[in-house]
Amino acid sequence: MTDLTLALDSMGGDHGPQVIVPAVVQALALYPQLNILLVGDESLLGDLLRRHQAQQHPRLQIVHAAQVVGMDERPLSALRNKKQSSMRIALELVADGTADACVSSGNTGALMSMAKVLIKTLPGVDRPALITGLPTHSGGTTYLLDLGANISCDSETLFQFAVMGSAIAESVNGIQNPKIALLNVGTEEIKGNDQVQQAAQLIKETPQLNYAGFIEGDRLYRGDVDVIVCDGFVGNIALKSSEGVARLLSHHIRASIQGSPWRRLLAKVFAKKLDASLNRLNPDQYNGASLIGLRSIVVKSHGNADQAAFLRAIQLAKAEVEVALQQQVTDRLEQVLLDKTNL
Amino acid sequence: MTDLTLALDSMGGDHGPQVIVPAVVQALALYPQLNILLVGDESLLGDLLRRHQAQQHPRLQIVHAAQVVGMDERPLSALRNKKQSSMRIALELVADGTADACVSSGNTGALMSMAKVLIKTLPGVDRPALITGLPTHSGGTTYLLDLGANISCDSETLFQFAVMGSAIAESVNGIQNPKIALLNVGTEEIKGNDQVQQAAQLIKETPQLNYAGFIEGDRLYRGDVDVIVCDGFVGNIALKSSEGVARLLSHHIRASIQGSPWRRLLAKVFAKKLDASLNRLNPDQYNGASLIGLRSIVVKSHGNADQAAFLRAIQLAKAEVEVALQQQVTDRLEQVLLDKTNL
Incomplete structure (x- = not known):
């Protein structure tokens, strides 16, 4: 080194x-x-x-x-x-x-x-993006960009994000020919606004990029794809909503842990597991984000x-x-x- | 009746x-x-x-x-x-x-x-919206709209959503003078795009509406406000990302539950609590959403x-x-x- x-x-x-x-x-x-x-x-x-x-x-x-x-x-x-x-x-x-x-x-x-x-x-x-790695079900990483550096993005900017995200997944995580998706409100080709529609076209036309279609928010953490592209407004909301729901779950589970001292002791084991999962779920706190x-x-x-x-x-x-x-x-x-x- | x-x-x-x-x-x-x-x-x-x-x-x-x-x-x-x-x-x-x-x-x-x-x-x-009640930390409800009926919204549409959301929080949930926030990438007044900026102005100018400012995604479930307004693209991503992260957490915790039969038995109790929390967290499955x-x-x-x-x-x-x-x-x-x- x-x-x-x-x-x-x-x-x-x-x-x-x-x-x-x-x-x-x-x-x-x-x-x-x-x-x-x-x-x-x-x-x-x-x-x-x-x-x-x-x-x-x-x-x-x-x-x-x-x-x-x-x-x-x-x-x-x-x-x-x-x-x-x-x-x-x-x-x-x-x-x-x-x-x-x-x-x-x-x-x-x-x-x-x-x-x-x-x-x-x-x-x-044209514009740098903020990118981070999300933890997935299988213990892998899916890159999400932009996380809030660019509030609104045209299709060309989203396309550039796809290129950069693909490069980071390949070089940092060693993923060959990374699968790229666009975050959208549905998976059908007709879904979404003009920006994601046109960005999909641009990515699809580029042989060096492995386009995997649209992806919905509920699949952010599934590890189906290696890179997920969106504008900074949407990426920020997706990441922060995730944080909010993780906190709510933690709150509910902790509130439900009561009863005998013996039971509470055992509950502590699970609270610890929960904490570990929660920490993994706050990706920019856990991993840091890069300006790419x-x-x-x-x-x-x-x-x-x-x-x-x-x-x-x-x-x-x-x-x-x-x-x-x-x-x-x-x-x-x-x-x-x-x-x-x-x- | x-x-x-x-x-x-x-x-x-x-x-x-x-x-x-x-x-x-x-x-x-x-x-x-x-x-x-x-x-x-x-x-x-x-x-x-x-x-x-x-x-x-x-x-x-x-x-x-x-x-x-x-x-x-x-x-x-x-x-x-x-x-x-x-x-x-x-x-x-x-x-x-x-x-x-x-x-x-x-x-x-x-x-x-x-x-x-x-x-x-x-x-x-001008346009109906899809609205649902999110569960909050204290066991209350915060209404979120739009959830995907309107992919992009101008400030006037967001303003109408605020009026309608306020009416539903008051009539269905009995909340007096409901607090209304706009979902945004930051809480400072300068944050966000033109639509949320102008919508903030419109809501603020309306004495019948109780405007509480911008709110970030991590506070969706905190119960700080009664109504949260956003366009359908953002609302859909917020709700579905929440679902995705709840599933990931559930997956992590279940995967961590192993060991002796005795311990696994006890783990079942917590898995049940987790399931109850997860169900509460899928708001449109739990409560249904209304076209308002x-x-x-x-x-x-x-x-x-x-x-x-x-x-x-x-x-x-x-x-x-x-x-x-x-x-x-x-x-x-x-x-x-x-x-x-x-x-």
Whole structure:
């Protein structure tokens, strides 16, 4: 393994450096080839590193940033007024080649806008998308994109998402010729709005893409397909509704667990199983999501990620660097676009 | 209680009259004021009624229909070519005042189109919506509309949904001044597309409506609000994703239940609790959904409803007739529209 360097926005997310610093210390111990640039408030980060006995770590460096992007801040305002923010400086370190990838658990909209301006999209990509892997019944992964980076998408954008999703399923998960579906309100060809109808046509016409038709929300987690494409509004609602229903189920089951101390003790075993399943079901908390379609790797960790979740986001960024994800996506895009031009 | 008459499309759904006839026999025994018009194939229904010793029931009458609308049939084709279908005749019985409400578990799109043509929308309503009650953490109900009857909606349509949803929450569930939210990808005012932005403005400006802002998918089941409004594409994805995740959780938990016979026996108790929760979580199977905004009551039972689920759809139709739902919705609409004209 060759060395790799990650730039971390250390001030983002609900818990900020309190969870990020210990996650970093853990990651450095796990991966000898990993170098970390910790971007954020120098004195705060220094204190935390001392507390974790990591202030002298040879593969760790603090890069000072005087500003923080607020979680509710408007993207445009962040772009204009937060030139010294940890988010922006972390992205700049990737843009200028100092780091191989960036991880942030900050404001998604701001991250998306800054990444677009600083890192730029790949040739052939109009808009980057947010993508994550959903857990399936069989223990596999189905990629869902977009998760909310693009509120409305035309058919050409959905088509580009299909190309990028296909590349990530192939390179990160090693799936040959990944099956691609469009999320829709029915499986019959006549169903849906103009955007999904036309996107279906575009994907179908592209020999490099393995189109599997429309899929409904109840089959998101079945593992029938490898990539599911939708606009960011729909993807966000699908993912968050899933989270809501998982919480409701958990609530119902816990409320039903009562009775003798002996029975309650046994119930604890099942509550634990339930927790494990619930955690698997909060995909962006569990796995992190990637901003795909940019010239470098940017991983978005969940805003309320804890130490374990932030570590997984670091691991995801590392894995994407190691498989040279951007190159794979670029190759796939070129292949498809070249073929389209030749038609 | 005064008498009421329901017209049932007895040939619709995946299981057709096999589950509908026993549900009807049960309903007639439960409610002495209930009269049923069983619309469908005369000889098939006659046979089934004999099997259930109900062929001579004084409050039950078969109305023959020679055709059936296919579950995958296009709405327009059903409208043109299925004039003798059980679905259409059941709706006609409501339209001409013979019956007070109609229940069908047939093709949703066809039911919607036929109902619009035969029963017509209420004054002030452009498009009927499909609405259901979601179960909440506290055991209450939050209404969600539209569930898929209208794939894309402008802000005026979303506004009308808010008015209708508010009327149903008040009349059927007795909630005073129901809280209304718009389903969106964030809670900040700047979030979402033009349609939800403008709909928010319209609802906010209407003093008769209690606007509670935007709500995200993870709070669908929290019971924070009484009515949640979205377009049919988003509503369908939210509801079906919920179903998908409930199935995944159930799968994970069942797969984790193994070990000694003693432990497996105990596990069964929890599996049962889980099943009860899962059933509550499939709202349109559990409660039935209503087509709202029409001049008469039309209840849509889930396509694969079993006997118990179809009985619940009958109960829902009966409840809506008893509270004079259409009148309540009409009053609410007139109130709001009158007020708007006066402005």
